[in-house]
Amino acid sequence: MKDASETIQTPRKKNSSLRRKIDGNTPSKSGRDRADKALRASERRIKRNLKNILFSDNDDSLKDLTLSDVLDVQVFQTIMDDFFMLTNISNAIIDVRGTVLVAAGWQDICTKFHRVNPETHKHCIESDTILTKKVNPGAFKLYRCRNNLWDMATPIFISGRHLGNIILGQMMLEDEPRDREIFRAQARRYGFNEQKYLAAFERVPVFSRETVSNAMAFCTNIAHIISTLSYSNIRLARTLTEQEQAERLLKEREELLNRVGDIAKIGGWEIDMTTGKVMWSKGTYDIIEIDYDQPPAGLNEQTGFYLPEYRDMVENSLKQLIETAQPVVVEAPVKSKKKGTIKWCQTVAEAVTENGKVVKLQGAVKDITERKKAEDEIRTLNAELEERVAARTAELAERTRQMEAFTYSVSHDLKAPLRGIDGYSRLLLEGYSDRLDEEGLAFLKTVRQATEQMRQLIEDLLDYSRMERRSLSSREVHPLSFIKTLIDERSEDIAARNIKITLTIPDVVVKSDPEGLIQVLRNLLDNAIKFTGRVPDPSIEIGGEERDTTCLFWVRDNGIGFDMRYHDRIFEIFHRLHSTDDYPGTGIGMAIVQKAIKRMGGRAWTESVPGKGATFYLEVPK
Amino acid sequence: MDGKRARQRRYFLSGGTKVTNWNQINRPILLVEDNPMDIDLTKRAFAKRKLVSSIEIARDGEEALAFLPLWEAGRPLPLLILLDLKLPKIDGLEVLRQIKSHPTFNTIPVVVLTSSKEDIDIKTAYELGANSYIMKPVEFDKFVDVAGNIDIYWLALNTPPVSES
Numbered sequence: 001m002k003d004a005s006e007t008i009q010t011p012r013k014k015n016s017s018l019r020r021k022i023d024g025n026t027p028s029k030s031g032r033d034r035a036d037k038a039l040r041a042s043e044r045r046i047k048r049n050l051k052n053i054l055f056s057d058n059d060d061s062l063k064d065l066t067l068s069d070v071l072d073v074q075v076f077q078t079i080m081d082d083f084f085m086l087t088n089i090s091n092a093i094i095d096v097r098g099t100v101l102v103a104a105g106w107q108d109i110c111t112k113f114h115r116v117n118p119e120t121h122k123h124c125i126e127s128d129t130i131l132t133k134k135v136n137p138g139a140f141k142l143y144r145c146r147n148n149l150w151d152m153a154t155p156i157f158i159s160g161r162h163l164g165n166i167i168l169g170q171m172m173l174e175d176e177p178r179d180r181e182i183f184r185a186q187a188r189r190y191g192f193n194e195q196k197y198l199a200a201f202e203r204v205p206v207f208s209r210e211t212v213s214n215a216m217a218f219c220t221n222i223a224h225i226i227s228t229l230s231y232s233n234i235r236l237a238r239t240l241t242e243q244e245q246a247e248r249l250l251k252e253r254e255e256l257l258n259r260v261g262d263i264a265k266i267g268g269w270e271i272d273m274t275t276g277k278v279m280w281s282k283g284t285y286d287i288i289e290i291d292y293d294q295p296p297a298g299l300n301e302q303t304g305f306y307l308p309e310y311r312d313m314v315e316n317s318l319k320q321l322i323e324t325a326q327p328v329v330v331e332a333p334v335k336s337k338k339k340g341t342i343k344w345c346q347t348v349a350e351a352v353t354e355n356g357k358v359v360k361l362q363g364a365v366k367d368i369t370e371r372k373k374a375e376d377e378i379r380t381l382n383a384e385l386e387e388r389v390a391a392r393t394a395e396l397a398e399r400t401r402q403m404e405a406f407t408y409s410v411s412h413d414l415k416a417p418l419r420g421i422d423g424y425s426r427l428l429l430e431g432y433s434d435r436l437d438e439e440g441l442a443f444l445k446t447v448r449q450a451t452e453q454m455r456q457l458i459e460d461l462l463d464y465s466r467m468e469r470r471s472l473s474s475r476e477v478h479p480l481s482f483i484k485t486l487i488d489e490r491s492e493d494i495a496a497r498n499i500k501i502t503l504t505i506p507d508v509v510v511k512s513d514p515e516g517l518i519q520v521l522r523n524l525l526d527n528a529i530k531f532t533g534r535v536p537d538p539s540i541e542i543g544g545e546e547r548d549t550t551c552l553f554w555v556r557d558n559g560i561g562f563d564m565r566y567h568d569r570i571f572e573i574f575h576r577l578h579s580t581d582d583y584p585g586t587g588i589g590m591a592i593v594q595k596a597i598k599r600m601g602g603r604a605w606t607e608s609v610p611g612k613g614a615t616f617y618l619e620v621p622k
Numbered sequence: 623m624d625g626k627r628a629r630q631r632r633y634f635l636s637g638g639t640k641v642t643n644w645n646q647i648n649r650p651i652l653l654v655e656d657n658p659m660d661i662d663l664t665k666r667a668f669a670k671r672k673l674v675s676s677i678e679i680a681r682d683g684e685e686a687l688a689f690l691p692l693w694e695a696g697r698p699l700p701l702l703i704l705l706d707l708k709l710p711k712i713d714g715l716e717v718l719r720q721i722k723s724h725p726t727f728n729t730i731p732v733v734v735l736t737s738s739k740e741d742i743d744i745k746t747a748y749e750l751g752a753n754s755y756i757m758k759p760v761e762f763d764k765f766v767d768v769a770g771n772i773d774i775y776w777l778a779l780n781t782p783p784v785s786e787s
Binding site: 407408411412413414415416417418419420422423424426427451452455458462466470 | 657659660663666707708736737738739740741758759760761762763765
C-alpha cells in the first residue's frame with residue numbers, strides 16, 4: 001500500500017460484521033427521538049429536492065441530481081459521528097464539486113489551517129475532487145492529499161453516475177515516515193503559526209493500513225447503501241408519483257365521465273356474465289336514484305326498475321342480446337327509487353364476446369323523458385292538426401258546395417227577371433213608342449241599357465266563377481290560330497274603327513287548356529280594342545316568343561294606358577281604372593285573365609305609360 | 623190553329639226547292655217552363671216567327687210528366703219538347719230522364735232551353751238523351767232569333783219519327 005493511488009477491492013461479506021458492531025451500539029431514547037425528527041425533516045427535504053426531477057418525464061432528468069438531493073445529511077452525520085467515535089478516524093461525505101455535506105472528527109490541522117488559508121484550501125478541494133476520480137463503485141483509493149496528509153476515498157454512484165465520495169483521512173500511516181520538515185516548510189510557505197501548526201500536526205492520528213482498510217471497507221458498504229437506498233428511493237418516489245399522476249388522471253377522467261353523464265343524462269353499466277358482477281357509472285345511479293356509494297342492483301334485479309308492463313319486453317331484449325350478440329335498443333319507462341318519478345329510458349346494449357361466447361354485457365342508458373314528452377306533444381299536436389285540417393276541409397267543401405249551389409241558382413234564376421225587363425221593355429218600345437213622349441222613350445232606353453249592363457255583369461261573373469271551378473284539360477294548341485280566329489270574331493269592330501293589327505306571334509304549339517287560353521286571349525284583345533277607342537290611329541300588336549320551358553305572349557296597344565302604380569290592381573275583380581261612361585265594362589275581364597292563367601300554371605303582368613298604351617304579358621308553360 | 627195556314631208553311635232551302643213538312647201538321651209543341659214571363663215571351667217570340675204549331679204548357683215537372691198518360695191515351699204527341707231545367711216540384715233533368723227512358727216517347731225530340739250554361743247541366747242533359755241544349759238569351763231580340771232558329775231547324779229541317787198514336 002505504498003502506492004498513493006492504489007485501489008483496493010473490498011470483499012462484501014466483511015461488511016456484515018462491521019454492520020453488527022454498529023447495530024450493537026444502540027442509541028439512547030432521546031437520540032432516537034432526535035433521529036425520528038430528523039428523519040421526518042429529511043423526508044420533507046428530499047421530497048422537495050426530488051420534486052423537480054420526479055415530475056419530469058425525461059429519462060435524463062437524473063442528470064441534474066446532486067448528492068445533497070438524495071442524501072439524508074442529518075442521518076448520515078449521526079452515523080459518521082458514531083463512526084468517528086468508534087474508530088477515531090476523521091471522515092467526510094463530499095460531493096463531486098467539493099461541497100462537504102457530512103464531516104466528523106476533523107483535525108485542527110485541516111479545520112484551522114488547511115481549510116482556512118485560500119491556497120491550502122484550494123489543495124483540499126483539488127484533493128477532494130480530482131484525486132477521488134476514477135474509482136469504481138465498491139472500491140476505494142488511498143492517496144496523499146495535496147497538503148500531504150493521507151486520505152482514502154470510496155465513490156458514491158447513483159443510477160450509474162458518480163455524485164460524491166466518502167472520504168476517511170486527515171491521518172498519517174504507520175508505515176510512512178512522519179516528516180515534520182515538510183509541514184514546517186508548509187507552515188512557512190503559507191504563513192501559518194509554525195508552533196501551533198506543528199502542534200496540530202502532532203495531533204494528527206496515525207493508523208495502520210489494516211485499520212484504515214477495515215474502516216474503509218465499512219465506508220464502502222455505507223457508500224453502497226447510500227447508492228442503492230437513494231436510487232431505490234428515487235425509483236420508489238417516482239413510481240409513487242407516477243401512480244399518483246395516473247390516479248389523478250383516472251379520477252379526473254371519472255369526474256369528466258360523471259359530468260358528461262350529468263349533462264347528457266346518460267349512464268353506463270356493465271354485467272360480467274361469468275362472475276355476475278354488475279358495475280354502474282354515476283349517470284346510471286342518478287337515473288335510477290340510488291346513492292353513488294351503494295352497490296348497484298344485482299344481476300337479477302336489473303329489469304326490476306322498469307314499469308311492470310315493460311319488464312317482459314326488456315327481458316326479451318336482453319335475452320336476444322345474449323343469444324345473438326347483436327346490439328339491442330330498448331325504450332321503456334323506469335320508476336326512480338327515491339322520488340318514484342317515471343322516467344323514459346333508452347338503453348343501447350352490446351355484448352362483449354370471447355371465443356364466440358358472450359362474457360359481458362355493456363350498455364348506455366339515457367334519460368329520454370324530455371324527448372318522449374316532446375314526441376307526445378308532437379303526436380297530440382299532429383292529431384289536433386289533422387282534426388283541424390279535416391274540419392277545415394269539411395268546412396271548405398261545404399262552402400264550395402254552397403258556392404256552387406249559389407252559382408247554379410244565379411245561373412238559372414238571376415237572368416229570368418232580366419229577360420222579363422228586356423223583353424217587355426222591347427215590346428213596349430215596339431208597340432207603344434207612338435204613345436210615349438221623348439222623355440218616356442229616353443227612360444225606356446235607359447232601362448234597356450241598365451238591363452244590358454246587368455246581363456253583362458252576370459255573364460262575366462258566371463264566366464269568372466266557371467274559370468275558378470271548371471276542370472282544366474291539357475292539349476296541344478296553336479295560339480296563333482286562336483288569335484287569328486279571335487281577330488276574325490272582332491273583325492267588324494276592327495274594320496269600323498280602322499285598328500291596325502300586327503301579328504308577330506310565332507306559330508308554336510303549347511300544351512295548354514284551350515278554353516282557358518282562348519278566354520284569356522279574347523279578354524286581352526277586347527281590352528286592347530276597348531282602350532284604343534279614343535286614340536286617332538289605333539294599333540294593336542299581338543306578339544310571342546318561345547322560351548326554354550314557357551311561351552311568352554303579349555298584347556300591346558297604343559291606347560290610353562294607365563298609371564303603373566295600379567299595375568297589380570288591374571287584375572283584381574271589379575277593379576276599374578276608368579269610368580264606365582268612358583270605357584264600359586264590368587271590371588271582371590282582367591280578373592278572369594288572372595284566374596285562368598294562374599290555374600294554367602302561368603303568370604300575367606302588365607306594363608304601361610299613361611297616354612302611350614299598355615302591354616299585357618302572358619307566360620304559359622309549354 | 624187553322625189547318626190551311628199549316629199546310630201553307632213552306633221553307634226555302636238552298637237550291638230553292640220548296641219543302642212541305644207534312645209530318646208536323648196538327649201536332650203541338652210542349653213548353654215546360656215555370657216562369658210566366660218566360661212563357662209569355664216564348665209564345666211571343668214564336669208568334670213573331672209565325673210558328674203555326676200550337677203550344678202546350680207545363681208549369682212544373684209534375685205537369686210535364688202528367689202528359690205521359692195523356693199521350694198513352696191517344697193525345698197527339700208533341701213535335702218538340704222545349705224543356706227548362708230549373709222547375710218546381712220535379713226538376714227538368716228528371717223530366718228528361720223519364721221521357722227518354724220511356725219505350726215510346728223517348729223518340730220525341732227534347733230541346734233543353736235554359737238560362738244555365740253550367741257544364742254539369744249540359745253534360746247531364748246530353749247524357750240523359752237531350753237532343754239539343756240551347757241557352758235562353760236575356761235579350762228579347764236574340765230570343766226571337768233563337769225561337770226562329772228552333773222553328774226552322776226542329777220544325778222544318780228536322781224530320782221527326784212518325785207518330786204512332
